[in-house]
Amino acid sequence: MIRRGIAFAAIGALALTAAACGEGSKGSGSGGTPKVGLITKTETNPFFVKMREGAQKQAAADGLQLMTAAGKFDGDNESQVTAIENMVAAGVKGILITPSDTKAIIPAIAKARAKDVLVIALDTPTDPQDGTDALFATDNFKAGELIGQYAKAKSAGTTPKIAMLDLAPGVSVGILRHNGFLKGFGAANVDAKASKAVTAPQVVCAADTAGDQAKGQSAMETCLQKAPDLNIVYTINEPAALGAYTALKAKGLEKKVLIVSVDGGCTGVKGVKDGQIAATSQQYPLKMASLGVDAVAKFAKDGTKATGYTDTGVTLITDKSVPGVEAKDTAFGLQNCWG
């Protein structure tokens, strides 16, 4: 009975696999098409969904077959290593990756490059940066700096009391934005290359949110307990910002506190338009992916390897601009948003 049952289970699962594959391999063409792999940090974050869409579109245009994979959580290095190995086994020409762990992924990338696979980091540089052939990314430090400058100009004449709603311990993107913000705000001794988050006298509270709305809300609530008179909130991304807004609104403080953020997702830009978020630094995942796929197509065609860092740009989005800090309005933001 057990045997029959398990065999039955296996057949069921395989049927399902077949169904999934039927969908997944649609339009992938014959084995002769060159392949390109895209490995994101997670499957579900809208940022990576947009990146995948961009890659899919560009791959179709360039006549490449796209393979995708992702880690199970942000920071899941092992799944990314496994995906690289499997893609190399599948014979990809190039791999585009947003590394979850910038250092730990290096040996696996080195093995792929040794087999003449072009590896390009998207969004997040590896550590060291020359671990990949090229990097197509937002300057996250600059993204932080822009909202830092904005918050500084906006809060002129008051005593700034800042809450920092960060990502998670040890994640480079979070550290870069955090440090960039403080640099933009005028904090001394901030180094763009620092591997740890710094602090400044104006910071009254710092908490991790994992970039999650619910956790952003709890973090804000805690910070309000600690410092009820805080007036500036830096957030790692827009979900955290909207969580913070909810917490502030519950205390009737939403008009007194300035929230700034990073990302430029469509929900976030709408938050800026509606006045929940004062300003956000918008980045462009679709551009990273399409540039990456193009680079692999070129490599497959004539062997030219992309090199170095390509800044895919960042724009400050706000409807209440301040003199001296260049910004675009939410109409522009909504036209170029993702998610």
Add this chain to the structure above:
Amino acid sequence: MSTVTSSPASSVASRLRAVSPRLAIPAGSTIGPIVAFLLACAFFTTQSSQFLSGGNLALVIQQVMVVGTLAIGQTLIILTAGIDLSCGAIMAFGGIVMAKLAVDTGMPPLLAIAAGITVCASFGLINGLLVTRVSLPPFIVTLGMLNVAFALTHIYSDEQTISGLPSELTALGNTFPLGRTDVTYGSVLMLVLFAVFAYILGQTAWGKHVYAVGNAPEAARLTGIPVRRRLLAVYTIAGAVYGIAALLLIARTGVGDPKAGQTDNLDSITAVVLGGTSLFGGRGLVIGTLIGALLVGVIRNGLQLMGVPSIYQILITGILVILAVTVDQLSRKRSQR
């Protein structure tokens, strides 16, 4: 229990007779998992020309060596009707201890490895003590330990990935040629560990005791098995096995990674369950766990080769787990009738 009399002595004797058939029930079968595994392999062979090659199969084994090794310890604990949610976190801490001692303090690499394994075994011992001496449920004990080990990993590592490891720590990630295929030493170590534990569980009195404890602890106690000592040993040995998994993890990724292993607790339970081991304890084979781990690896690898997004691998694994547990539950009900 129709022979129970008023005499306590004969009561014990009759209870022993009553329980002895239960102690003798077969330890389980791996036919189901093997069939599922072969079917999956057959399917992927038809779908991808790259699937059925020595190199690719060696790759799959290499990809499951960390979770597979963790799942050996998990199997021991689940056989005693326990569960271990802390295995991945203990492994991550053990790995950081090894890497940090070897890189930062300049301790001889082999000593650092021994220290890491000892640390992991100590975590297992503490789990075991809390389960046996304080009689806490394994779920809660290991849930707590999951958080303790996770936090210690981040505190001790200062959130930093440790690179530049001495070659001894990553040696198990090196390969040797077998025919035309490159096989990693770590894969071989995992397979050897499975063989060792298959022998211990199947052929030694200690192994039989583990099954008896999982089946019916009270009956096991009455037959003279030192239940608490066996449980304590199971948790401690499982901890040591996690230490070996930590070494394999370092070898596989080439760095000490504080963020490693966060889903490995559930992944190892998945392998155990897919291998046909009952979550109610007392039934299952460690070789089944190997097949369960390989099944997950093959599905992940095969779908990837076909170009199917990895989210489908998670979906299919989830459905397989539910099916495997359903099968176990149904067969249990049947055998109780």
